[in-house]
Amino acid sequence: MDIYSKRRAQKIWSVLRFPLFLTGQRYISQAAAKIDVDFDYDGPLMKTEVPGPRSRCLLFVFSCKNAEAVHFFCNYEESRGNYLVDVDGNRMLDLYSQISSIPIGRRQLYQSFLFCPQASTFINRPALGILPPENFAERLKESLLSVAPKGLPQVITMSCGSCSNENAFKAIFMWYRNKERGHNNVTKEELESCMINQPPGCPDYAMLSFMGGFHGRTLGCLATTHSKAVHKLDIPSLDWPIAPFPRLKYPLEDFVKENQQEEARCLEEVEDLIVKYRKKKKIVAGIIIEPIQSEGGDNHASDDFFRKLRDIARKHGCAFLVDEVQTGGGCTGKFWAHEHWGLDDPADVVTFSKKMMTGGFFHKEEFRPNAPYRIFNTWLGDPSKNLMLAEVIKVIKREDLLNNATHAGKALLTGLLDLQARYPHLISRVRGRGTFCSFDTPNDATRNKLITIARNKGVVLGGCGDRSIRFRPTLIFKDHHAHLFLNIFSDILANFK
Amino acid sequence: MDIYSKRRAQKIWSVLRFPLFLTGQRYISQAAAKIDVDFDYDGPLMKTEVPGPRSRCLLFVFSCKNAEAVHFFCNYEESRGNYLVDVDGNRMLDLYSQISSIPIGYSHPSLIKLLQQPQNLSTFINRPALGILPPENFAERLKESLLSVAPKGLPQVITMSCGSCSNENAFKAIFMWYRNKERGHNNVTKEELESCMINQPPGCPDYAMLSFMGGFHGRTLGCLATTHSKAVHKLDIPSLDWPIAPFPRLKYPLEDFVKENQQEEARCLEEVEDLIVKYRKKKKIVAGIIIEPIQSEGGDNHASDDFFRKLRDIARKHGCAFLVDEVQTGGGCTGKFWAHEHWGLDDPADVVTFSKKMMTGGFFHKEEFRPNAPYRIFNTWLGDPSKNLMLAEVIKVIKREDLLNNATHAGKALLTGLLDLQARYPHLISRVRGRGTFCSFDTPNDATRNKLITIARNKGKKVCDRNETMNKRWI
Numbered sequence: 001m002d003i004y005s006k007r008r009a010q011k012i013w014s015v016l017r018f019p020l021f022l023t024g025q026r027y028i029s030q031a032a033a034k035i036d037v038d039f040d041y042d043g044p045l046m047k048t049e050v051p052g053p054r055s056r057c058l059l060f061v062f063s064c065k066n067a068e069a070v071h072f073f074c075n076y077e078e079s080r081g082n083y084l085v086d087v088d089g090n091r092m093l094d095l096y097s098q099i100s101s102i103p104i105g106r107r108q109l110y111q112s113f114l115f116c117p118q119a120s121t122f123i124n125r126p127a128l129g130i131l132p133p134e135n136f137a138e139r140l141k142e143s144l145l146s147v148a149p150k151g152l153p154q155v156i157t158m159s160c161g162s163c164s165n166e167n168a169f170k171a172i173f174m175w176y177r178n179k180e181r182g183h184n185n186v187t188k189e190e191l192e193s194c195m196i197n198q199p200p201g202c203p204d205y206a207m208l209s210f211m212g213g214f215h216g217r218t219l220g221c222l223a224t225t226h227s228k229a230v231h232k233l234d235i236p237s238l239d240w241p242i243a244p245f246p247r248l249k250y251p252l253e254d255f256v257k258e259n260q261q262e263e264a265r266c267l268e269e270v271e272d273l274i275v276k277y278r279k280k281k282k283i284v285a286g287i288i289i290e291p292i293q294s295e296g297g298d299n300h301a302s303d304d305f306f307r308k309l310r311d312i313a314r315k316h317g318c319a320f321l322v323d324e325v326q327t328g329g330g331c332t333g334k335f336w337a338h339e340h341w342g343l344d345d346p347a348d349v350v351t352f353s354k355k356m357m358t359g360g361f362f363h364k365e366e367f368r369p370n371a372p373y374r375i376f377n378t379w380l381g382d383p384s385k386n387l388m389l390a391e392v393i394k395v396i397k398r399e400d401l402l403n404n405a406t407h408a409g410k411a412l413l414t415g416l417l418d419l420q421a422r423y424p425h426l427i428s429r430v431r432g433r434g435t436f437c438s439f440d441t442p443n444d445a446t447r448n449k450l451i452t453i454a455r456n457k458g459v460v461l462g463g464c465g466d467r468s469i470r471f472r473p474t475l476i477f478k479d480h481h482a483h484l485f486l487n488i489f490s491d492i493l494a495n496f497k
Numbered sequence: 498m499d500i501y502s503k504r505r506a507q508k509i510w511s512v513l514r515f516p517l518f519l520t521g522q523r524y525i526s527q528a529a530a531k532i533d534v535d536f537d538y539d540g541p542l543m544k545t546e547v548p549g550p551r552s553r554c555l556l557f558v559f560s561c562k563n564a565e566a567v568h569f570f571c572n573y574e575e576s577r578g579n580y581l582v583d584v585d586g587n588r589m590l591d592l593y594s595q596i597s598s599i600p601i602g603y604s605h606p607s608l609i610k611l612l613q614q615p616q617n618l619s620t621f622i623n624r625p626a627l628g629i630l631p632p633e634n635f636a637e638r639l640k641e642s643l644l645s646v647a648p649k650g651l652p653q654v655i656t657m658s659c660g661s662c663s664n665e666n667a668f669k670a671i672f673m674w675y676r677n678k679e680r681g682h683n684n685v686t687k688e689e690l691e692s693c694m695i696n697q698p699p700g701c702p703d704y705a706m707l708s709f710m711g712g713f714h715g716r717t718l719g720c721l722a723t724t725h726s727k728a729v730h731k732l733d734i735p736s737l738d739w740p741i742a743p744f745p746r747l748k749y750p751l752e753d754f755v756k757e758n759q760q761e762e763a764r765c766l767e768e769v770e771d772l773i774v775k776y777r778k779k780k781k782i783v784a785g786i787i788i789e790p791i792q793s794e795g796g797d798n799h800a801s802d803d804f805f806r807k808l809r810d811i812a813r814k815h816g817c818a819f820l821v822d823e824v825q826t827g828g829g830c831t832g833k834f835w836a837h838e839h840w841g842l843d844d845p846a847d848v849v850t851f852s853k854k855m856m857t858g859g860f861f862h863k864e865e866f867r868p869n870a871p872y873r874i875f876n877t878w879l880g881d882p883s884k885n886l887m888l889a890e891v892i893k894v895i896k897r898e899d900l901l902n903n904a905t906h907a908g909k910a911l912l913t914g915l916l917d918l919q920a921r922y923p924h925l926i927s928r929v930r931g932r933g934t935f936c937s938f939d940t941p942n943d944a945t946r947n948k949l950i951t952i953a954r955n956k957g958k959k960v961c962d963r964n965e966t967m968n969k970r971w972i
Binding site: 054058068069070071072073074075076077079084087098099101102119120121122123124125126127129130131132133134136137159160161162163166167169170173174176177178186190191192194195196197198201202203204205206211216217218219220221223226228229230231232233234235236237238239240242353354357369371372373374376377378379384388 | 573584628704716
């Protein structure tokens with residue numbers, strides 16, 4: 001069935017490809033038909049519009065679950081490599097990869113999975129913090145610790161991105177309080193007041209965050225999230241300081257001076273806020289930032305900005321928390337996006353999730369909780385995810401997928417810049433690092449229309465911010481996939497009304 | 498190897514059992530050797546003290562991870578049924594089951610079979626962003642699993658990855674519901690949209706969840722503001738000024754102290770109403786009340802069904818949502834699938850959260866608590882279909898093997914035995930209490946408690962620790 005449908009697909013696609021290449025206006029970046037990963041499909045294959053009749057029917061019966069956000073229903077059994085197959089049999093090049101959470105494409109794990117008698121890891125989920133399996137340390141060494149950021153030898157796993165940030169905040173608050181105390185003796189008053197949510201036991205600490213940032217949706221995280229009102233409306237929050245994030249002009253190399261001024265303004269504001277909040281007895285224990293603001297619209301800042309911000313954090317005794325939930329895992333061409341800054345001491349804490357398959361955070365030794373059960377929950381992650389991550393990291397190294405992200409990203413970005421030159425009324429502010437690319441459209445309506453048309457031509461794209469389109473392919477996205485996309489998208493732009 | 502080690506185990510155990518039965522002082526409730534689940538072991542088997550040399554060695558090399566809480570290292574491949582095997586080959590009867598999160602025992606054959614079916618592999622490997630791109634069988638699998646055990650009156654469900662996220666998102670659903678009720682229409686003002694971006698009212702209103710002293714609802718910042726079981730969970734973490742009511746401190750056995758307990762419960766209920774009014778006066782509105790049917794982490798504190806019925810009425814009277822946290826009590830261990838079913842109410846709750854034994858986190862809710870726009874209750878994964886797949890199988894096993902009745906019966910045997918032990922050792926055991934297998938008793942102090950747990954562990958039983966309490970849990 002698989003082989004049959006693959007052959008049929010090749011046939012149909014070869015028929016389809018021919019007329020496409022004849023289109024006059026078409027941007028042809030390169031022949032886009034190379035298939036070098038044997039489990040990958042060789043191109044999109046569309047049978048209906050998306051969502052198709054089967055997806056619509058499922059949506060209709062699917063009233064028990066909050067399904068308003070559902071795009072369409074998928075057939076994950078048939079999805080492979082860079083291609084997502086929906087329930088109507090449409091096969092699409094996936095540049096969104098489950099909101100950037102699929103590291104090496106679907107099915108790549110299949111083989112290792114089939115031949116390992118790992119059933120126990122999947123069905124006997126332990127309370128990792130108290131009763132870990134024998135191979136836990138070894139598996140961590142193979143997986144997370146083998147890619148630990150510079151200077152952060154400690155790691156704690158969590159189940160999702162929000163929990164990772166929440167617990168990183170807690171580790172920071174505890175570290176700050178211990179630093180303030182200067183000793184380990186907790187007073188009776190602290191122990192009693194914390195039980196009823198009051199200071200001094202629950203001190204008035206804050207995390208400083210940036211406008212446009214996204215760090216999760218649980219109450220603590222949400223107090224540092226400022227990307228869209230729909231995430232925050234009606235939820236009580238905390239009076240924590242919010243600094244402006246630089247709003248740069250692209251391409252960065254053409255606006256060096258303006259951008260430097262903008263970044264200097266934001267850095268000054270950060271210092272002012274720390275001082276201002278300290279005056280009203282609210283102490284900034286830490287600063288949280290994404291190396292690229294993702295949900296907020298793929299906002300970049302220069303490496304220099306981050307280096308200076310890191311210095312400010314150190315100067316004021318604030319912990320520096322780098323949220324790599326979306327940027328981590330290799331898509332920027334380095335395993336962690338903060339490696340681009342070239343610092344020896346880039347962060348005190350780094351959180352991760354999504355492509356890392358498990359949530360969690362790396363931290364310095366000094367952020368280790370000073371007693372058991374302070375950073376804790378029942379599951380503390382999931383060993384079955386660590387098992388898969390170990391395999392994913394092996395594949396990333398073996399197939400040199402970081403370099404691949406750099407190359408494929410270059411092909412994608414170059415093509416996008418070319419399209420921007422040709423369709424400036426539709427595409428602006430093209431930007432990116434590795435395959436972590438994006439561009440702006442004139443408005444929300446145009447953006448959504450482009451995403452819908454692309455989907456019906458067999459390309460899954462994602463939006464971010466209020467009018468950006470973002471690229472979040474998996475790490476096995478190659479040059480030829482970039483060209484395949486660019487060819488299709490060029491046609492879309494040429495015919496866009 | 499498996500069969501060999503099982504035979505060897507049987508041999509060793511049969512040798513061990515014999516002298517034990519001859520011990521004069523021993524409480525013999527019944528011959529304890531019945532093996533009715535074919536994948537279960539037939540008893541504990543101890544080779545070293547726990548943690549043994551291998552666990553200690555692993556702990557020593559295990560410095561990269563925060564391991565202070567680790568009891569010992571386990572061999573999950575060899576663990577089966579009610580028995581947890583550690584890396585030193587010690588096999589222990591497990592009455593703690595990974596902090597109450599293993600529903601039908603270790604390595605259940607039905608679950609192993611699931612993993613061996615090639616058509617299920619994709620579910621484990623291709624984790625989708627469930628909220629936007631669900632797999633075709635998602636609705637069907639929910640129907641087989643979560644929806645087949647939905648609490649009365651709560652036809653809607655949202656899955657989450659863990660217990661804390663379940664409660665956090667339940668709070669959010671409640672806050673949105675309350676705000677919409679207050680607004681009376683769907684029009685959000687520009688001021689609300691702008692102020693919420695900088696964490697300020699009116700966009701971020703000054704709402705609160707009312708919680709109970711001794712309650713435990715998770716450890717993320719929102720949840721932690723409703724958790725009041727131990728200082729170690731809360732110290733140094735900024736929190737919210739939300740009202741905290743006293744939870745009844747009852748005398749056991751309940752039937753012997755009816756009047757005192759009624760008075761204690763009445764006092765707590767009065768305090769709840771007072772707090773709602775008091776906080777409303779200072780412009781902090783109680784949008785919801787959160788409570789566990791049995792306060793678990795806080796020390797297995799029970800309250801009467803009548804208390805919960807009255808509390809539910811108070812919530813309704815004041816327009817507060819009633820959120821029942823069944824993260825630890827749900828899944829059948831009390832003899833009913835949800836502990837709140839014991840209350841016998843037609844409208845027991847507005848929202849019910851779950852996790853642990855349910856294998857996935859999430860919450861059930863009434864239609865009216867459905868968010869009025871997409872992406873309001875949302876995250877990348879929104880749970881994990883591989884957990885739903887396993888849960889569907891677990892629920893099948895629970896029904897097929899009538900495990901709810903089993904929990905009632907086994908719980909009765911356990912409780913009766915504990916009451917008997919309490920009568921014989923009142924200086925060591927007091928306040929024996931329980932529902933189903935969700936049982937517990939108190940010891941004189943922390944030191945005695947810990948000593949009993951250590952001794953029991955070395956005899957091949959694993960139990961857990963709570964404040965001044967020793968709990969025994971399993972299903």
